[in-house]
Amino acid sequence: MYETILYEVKNQVAWITLNRPDKLNAFNEQMKVEVRNALKDAAKDHDIRSIVITGAGRAFCSGQDLQSVKEDTDYGELLRKYYNPMIREMASIEKPIIAAINGTAAGAGLSLALACDFRLATANASFIEAFIHVGLVPDSGNMYYLPRIVGHAKALELAILGEKISAEEAKNIGLITKVVPLEEWETTITHFAEKLAKMPTKAIGLIKRYMNQSWDSNLQEVLDKEAYAQRIVGQSSDHKEGINAFLNKRKPNFEGK
Template identity: 55%
Template sequence: MYDTILYEVTDGIAVLTMNRPDKFNAFTAKMNKEITDALKQAQKDSEVRCILLTGAGRAFNAGQDLGEVSDGNVDFGGFLRDRYNPMILQFRKTEKPIIAAINGVAAGAGMSIALACDIRLASDKASLVNAFVNIGLVPDSGGCYFLPRIVGIGKALELAMTGEKVPAEEALRLGLVNQVYPAERFMEEAMAYARKLASLPTRGIGLIKRTMYKGMDMDLEQTLEYEAYAQEVAGSTEDYQEGVRAFMEKRAPRFTGR
């Protein structure tokens, strides 16, 4: 179905693998569009309750394939507006949990796409590099939005201005990633994490995602009102009713994502 990515649904998890291992999964125009389309597909598929994004081979994603922009005659603004911005916005619009399984280096826009995911898991051999400064550019693909919100403005500026490589354990300490697993069992652990999320109330998680992200850009009064709206929606779901029944019956809930 796709040329630059692999897409497979198993156990309620849509596994989206960036598949240009000979180029360290660097972005091309086609990959940008295929990732955007795959996220839309996963959002519409009721069987999908979690999305896991990873890379084939040794890298997660090395950023933009510079072969596409090496002629020096690039409309960078148009380039981002046409290709990267719609892709990054789709991560936010997709109201299912999205995990970045960072199996190797995530550099430049590859780091940005990892930051756009809701949860980041890293192999102990992985690293993140805000590499834009190394070619005189500015972090894009949401890099200037996500990074300071995750690590704070001071550390974000340091990472962006120096292009410093952040190994997995340091990324964990900074809060750039949520968990670090040994490389030899990384995908096994990442899939186990995804299965756990896939077993939870999918619509409730989607509302958590939407409300928490909105709350980052609203004041307290606006956030309280939006929480009230979101709770009205969550309270009408089948999973809420199942959760209450399970609590009253002293058993584990069996959520269906509806």
């Protein structure tokens, strides 16, 4: 069904693997469309409760495949047609999305990682705001997510200087969630994704929705949204299961309902 990505579902986790290893998983038009379609598939499948995005080979994603653009390419149109719909799709999904960064994340590849909810990286991964090196500005949601994750000053530094940073430095500035030793990579990512899939994902979805909206809301609006969300999850099967498990001193069995 897909040619530039791999799509697999295991234990209620959707695995989306960027699969152009000879190009360091750089984006061409087909890959952008296929990633978006895979995200849509994962979003509408009620059995899927978490999503992992990773790369084949030695890179996560090196950004836009510059060999696929022409001298007269309208980058604004390229964003509106391909990248922006992909990033909006990610933002609309009320399931946890994990970037499993197995190598270089550069340019739009870094933007893709920033749009995820969690970012786990191998110890040898690297991160670079590569746009400035070809005279461009960060895009694909980069200028929205980056300052919210690392702060305004650090975001400016990364975007303007365009210096490569290591996984350890990325962890220190809050860019990634965890650095994973290479020998523990597959086991750790699988455990992390499956742990999220077993959590009360209905509550996770509402946390994502209203925390994202909080940036454009005042305190009263946030208080109202919290009350609305709490009413919904307070009537959920997962809440009843959580209370019952707590009272009976056992581990809860959440189903995302």
